[in-house]
Amino acid sequence: MQPITSWFEGYARRQKFRRMAQSLLKEKDDTLSDLGYDRHDLEGALHLPIRNDAMQYIEVRRSKRAMEARRTKSPRLAG
Structure with missing residues (x-):
């Protein structure tokens, strides 16, 4: 029964995400x-x-976006 339970949990998580994403x-x-x-x-x-x-x-x-934003905002050191 474990695989079925796992699938239902995944499905429930996805439905919750779908509601949140559609709202956003x-x-x-x-x-x-x-x-x-x-x-x-x-x-x-x-x-x-x-x-x-x-x-x-x-x-x-x-x-990844946050890292890229920090990278572009940080001043480069002149060498």
């Missing part, structure tokens, strides 16, 4: 950005296979 996608891009989300990431996560964790996908994308 109604917002303007500026609002999404202020919240740390990107429209393309949310849409991409909605199309992932059910076995993939959509929230983990979003968090990885957010952290």
Whole structure:
């Protein structure tokens, strides 16, 4: 029974994510950005296979964007 239970848990997580993402996608891009989300990431996560964790996908994308933003804001040392 473990695989069925695991599938149901994954499905329930995905449905919860879907409701959250659909709500966020109604917002303007500026609002999404202020919240740390990107429209393309949310849409991409909605199309992932059910076995993939959509929230983990979003968090990885957010952290990559944050790292890139820090990299572009930090002054380069003259050598």
